[in-house]
Each structure stands twice: as structure tokens, then as C-alpha cells.
Amino acid sequence: MDAAAPKPPASPPLAVHLVTGGGSSPEHALLLRSLAAARVVALDAEWKPRRRGPAVADDPSAAAAATPPPPQFPTVTLLQVACRGDGDGGGAAAAEVFVVDLLAVPLAELREPLRELFERPEVLKLGFRFKQDLVYLSATFAAALGSSAGFERVEPFLDVTNAYYYLKGHDMQKRLPRETKSLATICEELLGVYLSKELQCSDWSYRPLSEGQIQYAASDAYYLLDIFDLFHQKIRTEGKCLPTNELTSDGHCPQRDAECSSSEDAVCFDDYFTSVVMKYAEKILLTESDTKPRSSRRKEKQKLATNAKCEEKFEGSTEWQGLPPWDPSAGGDGCPKFLCDVMIEGLAKHLRCVGIDAATPSSRKPEPRELLNQTYKERRVLLTRDVKLLKYQYLASNQVYRVKSLLKHDQLAEVIDTFQLKISEDKLMSRCTKCNGRFIQKPLTLDEAIEASKGFQIIPSCLFKRNLEFWKCTDCNQLYWEGTQYHNAVQKFLSVCNISD
Template identity: 85%
Template structure:
């Protein structure tokens, strides 16, 4: 069982008279930094897919017109607020975390405060690729309250993707790398937090919400504040504080307004001036684009492929590492991009689990890597099964949807033997092994320079640090480590 998150969550489900909504509105009014995220029901194409608000089917005599494309309805808004109260050295004030059920809260009671928040120059808004969230959120409010109730801009805004690249040493004045990182990857690399994405595609329109859904949704907003804290701390340490009379490149705000509004923290003011941006929605952003024909063709192709190969998904050994086949007896897997979470779980129990070298590999690339490294390709893509003739006994389709279940399925299918000393013996980031001798705190700080930030809260603890021999990522045996060990002891049925 996963450890509870390090924060309390306020679930907002009532109208203007509810104490939860009143607390949310007070927190928004007092906030200086606000992290935002949204959830909606995922769309599924083809027969059985969703078509919200679609008309009833027409009679045979009058074929129905193609439905107008619509944006998904946002059903959940996550907000993490931080107000005044930063202490010496930039110590962060406490955060209030809210999960707002937009199916239960009257949108009219929330709209004005939300629009004001989006446009207030004295509040820095944080998000992760938030423009799409804003488009869907604006359409949701406009559909309920009228066209004028949409949102047109968020300013000042800071995307944590840019923060991530800054903390990794990338010059934000130059073009950012084309490779995109998921929020889970960013949290793992910067905070050492494993952000489960098992519930990402759950039906967010169903009520009641489960405890796991609420915690998952709240985490996506809360950890944006933690990532910003690292950025804020780095700005202070490096002394990269601009005078607040310097204009932004496109003149979003009058700098004197910012200085007056955020005068209690000149470093925060300088971050707003130098690094913030603006999200603006144009008219084209508010109009959904139809791709029905393309989606239908894609569904038909997938359906035919699934029908053709559904009967050949059972594993038939022996695996390439089998001693009788000339292998070394050490299980090795290659997890495609659809099940990268399973790769991390396999690494946590000490199993060699590689991922593709490119983000969108061709089937031939996957098969070549599988064959050369004597691995088994694990995939959820049924289309890859047709290549089994090129890599005999080296392609297996994982049937389970959740990471825990996928791990149990792979262990059972391939009869893997997991011992306690294997747990947490591989780097979850790159699949490398750890050095045999642990590092002291001083050695870890030296090893992390220019590469990884060690949270200051660890300095006064008697901890051992471990470094990956391949990517040099640092790990330490803190609370999350011990919680993870207990979780995998249970998953693998190991008696501790």
C-alpha cells in the first residue's frame, strides 16, 4: 500500500455557503503562488466511445449528421496555494491543497474568483503544460454560464517544464530541448518522489471519487510548489536577482506594480519579471477541430489487428536468458513506451528492465534492441505481436492495466524469483546498478554539484547515500525508500 501524501487535501463539493469553498476563496485571495491542474473524462474513439451532449440517433430514413466536435468537460480542478509567510533563507510557507469537484460546485460561485486569480499580477501561477487545461476549463465554464464566462489568459505564469530545464543547467534564453518530460519523471528526478500515474486515465466523471483519485489529483498540484521551491532556492543561492525596474521582454506588466505587489520577497519579484510568461487563448484555441475520419480509420485498423492477434498472446518459452538456450540465467526485459511505469517497478525489485532509446521507436528498432541484448519485449500494443516471427519467444503482451498488477503478471508468467536483497538495487531512472560502498553526506554533496540538488532537510540526518554507476543519480534511504521496500515485499510475497 502506498504511503499517504505529505499534505492534507480539502475536497470542495459545496456552493457559496460551504466552509470548504469559503476556505478556497480566502486562500486564493491571500495567495502569492498558486499551482493549478485539471482533470476530465478521457475520450475513447470508435464504437462505445463518449459523445457528451450528443443528440439521439436519427431514423434510418434520415442519416444523422456528423456530431460537432466538443471539448471534454473538466470535472475536477486542483489548486495548491501558498500565501505570505516565507521565512529566513526563503523557507516556504505552508500550502493549502484543494480538489474542487466541478460537478458539485456551482460554477457561478467560482467563476469570478478564478478569473481574477488568472489575471492578478501579484500572484504567480504554476502549471504543467497548462494551456490545454485552460482551453478545456474555459469551454466548461462557457458552456455552463454563457460565452462570456470563458477564460482568455493566465498571467504571470511559469511552466514547471522550464523550471526543470533551468535546474538541469539549461539556458532558458535558448531553445528548449525537443524531448518532453512527464510530470512523474520531473518529480522523480528533482524531488525523489514517485508520482503514480495509474489513475491518470480513470473516469473522472464518475462519483463518488475514490481516495486514491483524490490523492492522485491533489499530488499533481502540490508537487508543483515543491519544484518551484527548488527553483526559488537556486535563484537565491546563485544571487540571480534582477532589479525590479527591469522590464520583461514583452512588457506584460508594469514592473513597479510587481514590486509593490510582491515587495516582501524581491527574489520572487525578480523571478516573475525575468522568467514568467503569459498564456493567451486565441479564437482558434476555443474551437475544437474534428478528426473523426482519421480517428475512425485508426480504430478500424486497431480492431482488425486485435482480432487477428488476440489468440496468440500467451507466453511460450523458453526465454532467451534460459541456461538451456545459452543464456546467463539473468532475466532481462525491454518495456515499450506504453508501460514505462512497469519498467520502474521491475527495477525496484532488482530486474534488468530497459526502455527504448528513442521516445517514438519504430517496431524494427524495438526488435533489434530485443534481439541484440537477448531481452523479452514487454508491450501493451497488440500490433507488435505480428513481429513475433522476427524475434521468436521474445515478445510478450502485458494484459494488466495497473503497474502493481503488471508486475505480478510478469513475475508469475516468467516465474521470476525475487529476494529481499534485490529490492531497490537498481536505479529507477536509467536501470543502472548502484556502487557497492555508500557515500557520506559530504561525499554526496560533492557528487551532486552541478547535477542534483540535495534537499536541505537531509543535512542534519545520519543518512547513507547511494550513487548509480551509470547516470550518477543520488538516492538515500529515507521514508520513501522504506515505504517502497515494504510495498514491494508485499507485492512479491517476500517475508521480511
């Protein structure tokens, strides 16, 4: 059997505008009009990678004595922009695709329109791993126009990787998989479009650009719009973004949104689009460290080695010393309280299962000082696996303990032993594993539980004929009952805590 013929690389199904002149050129004027009218803009950039290390001089002695030049970011030579506006009569407009030659266009004329676009709140920006592009783009403008001419943020922004995982059924409340798909893979899986990457490493500083380079560059921006169309359409169909008072009784979208979906592939720009942006969009912020290029791999290795030595230094000081903040002699109430950082959230649930107050950070990505501030204010001990947090101990009166064990059961046993916690059988399963809240004082009847669960939680019908007690969390209203999982968990924690049955 013959091997399958390779697919031809896809090109945008519309004209691509190559912008090579200033404001007087028709392409440049069209670009500015499209940016001003856009509601969704897809962005990508190309550059010629810099070689590592300085060039070799003709005189070997001069080469040995020469000081290597400071590291620099690659110069962005091409910016790809795909715009889509509101269109006429409320429908979605056709996209306009631009390939902007930054070696030919006066950067001074482009800087302010780009900055306004990046920061305009009503325009959603799309990209694929765009932060690196933004760092290089900012450095390119700063090098040409002065240090203040760079870009600091892009907001609101949506990475199409997040849209891809949502379309694949991934729970967006959970962390995304570590392995990331390439844009070519995402386009092939979602759109059935083949993007050839043969020109990815071509010399993007060489002029004139070939037609293949122009089409390749334009495709990387244009197909981001198509991916967003699928993402937006699925969310609109599922009715997940509109405020509750704008949904019908069966949880679907109002009729006006159904009318908007008459064009299957078009994005409907209305209040629904705004709610999608508000719920799923993020922002890219460049910090001072982002604007400084890394010097070299050797220095990076030296930095890692230094960090390793710091870890060894802290390793010897990870044993708990002194009184915990809840100790009565230290002014506490005698009730142990912990704060588990994001690396050991599983330990927090295990501590709650044995009746111990175990909170988690108030934000998903807290700064070290936020963690220490919460620890100090709530008189807790911060439990962490991150050795770097130990250097902030002084901010919270040494209320930091580094957990050494890797498995959750072992971590629980380690904390119980280290802090001499008294665990009794009557305390098992006395806290909500979801929010750390306490349960109501007396159990609910089946009828009370069914009433309490309406619109919030589903009670399996197989429990209706069983004489069970239901318990409700006073904080989040989660319902619990003594089923098979409850009894299995009790036996497990009896064993871990060495409690006689």
C-alpha cells in the same frame, strides 16, 4: 537476487480539502480565502475523455442518415489547486491543497474568483502543460454559463518544465529540447518522489471519488510547489535576478536575501521573488482557434493534404525574380542586405562571416507580417525555409526567397549564386557574428583590449604574450582576435566562396 519492491505512490504531506459545496460550505470558504491570500498557486485539472464519433443507433438506417454531432471539448470535472501565501512575519506560509469537484460546486460562484486569480499580476501560477487544461476549463465554464464565461489568459505563469531544465543546467537563452519529460519523471529526478499514474485514465466523472483518486489529483498540484521552491532557491543562490544595483561587489545576493533563506524549503516572498517572476514568468493567451475543437482526425489529415498541395503550388514560384531592393537601378545603395528568419539563423552568421549584412528578426517568435514589415522598411530580402511565408510576398514587393539547401555551407553558396554576390578576401570576418555590427576602423592594443573587456568579456591569459590585434564591434562591443579559429574560418570561407588564396 530479489527484484526491488515498487515504490509506494506519494501523497501530499498535508491534509487535502475536497470542495463539493457552494460558498456556504467551510471548504469552499477556505478555498476563496486561500486564493485571495496566495502568492504562488499550482494548478491542474482532470476530465473524462470523450469518445470519437457518435454512438451507434439501434436502427442501422437511422445511424447512416444521422448527422454527426459537432465536436466538443471534454468537460473538466476536477480542478486541483495548491496555494501558498506570504505567511506570518514575512516567512513562507504552509501550502493549502484543494480538490474542487466541478460537478458539485456551483460554477457561477467559482468563475469570478478563478478569473481574478488567473489575471492577478502579483500571483505566480504554476502548471505542467497547462494550456490544454485551460482550454478545456474555459470551455466547461462557457458551456455551463454562456460563451462569455470562459477564460482568456493566465498571467504570470511558469511551466515547471522550464524550471526543470534550468535546474538541470540548461541555458534558458537557448531553445528547450523537443522531448519533454513527464511530470512523474520530473518529480522523481528533482524531489525523489514517485507519482503513480495508474489512476490517470480513470473515470473522473464517476462519483463518489475514491480516496486514491483524491490523493492522486492533489499530488499533481502540490508537488509543483516543491519544484518551484528548488527553482527559486537556485536562482536566489546564484543571484541572477536582482537588479545590478542590488548585488554586492562579488555578484552575490544582499544580506537581506541571505536572512530570508533561513528556511531551506520555504519560498521567500520579497522583492527578489518579484524579480524572479518578472524575468522567468510567461503568459498563456487563448486565441479564437484555441476555443474551437478540432473536428476529427480525418479532417485534420485532409487539412494537411491541402497544405501539402499549397506547398507544391508555391514550390514552382520559389526562384528569385526581378531586382533586389539594394540594386542601384531600383533606388538602392548597391549593398546586399538580408533578413534571415529563425529557422536559418545559422545562415545569418555565415553571411556575416563573408562580410554580408544579415539581420535576424527583432523578436524571438515574429508573426509573418512583422517579418515582412521589417523586410520592407530596411530594404532587405527575407531568406526563409518556411514555404508558408511566400503567400505574404505581396506585402513586401516580392522580397522573399525560400532557401532550398539544408546545410549552412550549401545555403551560403546558394545565396551567393542566386543573388550574384561579390565576395572578396578583404571582406571576410569584417562583421560581428553576434549582432551583425561592423568593427572599429583600427585594431586595439592588448592594453586597450583588456580595458574594453572589463566586466564584459574574458581575454584568455595565454594571449598576453602573443602579438595579436584585437577588434571591437561598434554595436555590441564584442572583442575578436586573429587566433586559430579565425584562420580556420577564413580558409573554410575561401573554399565555400571559391576565392583563390
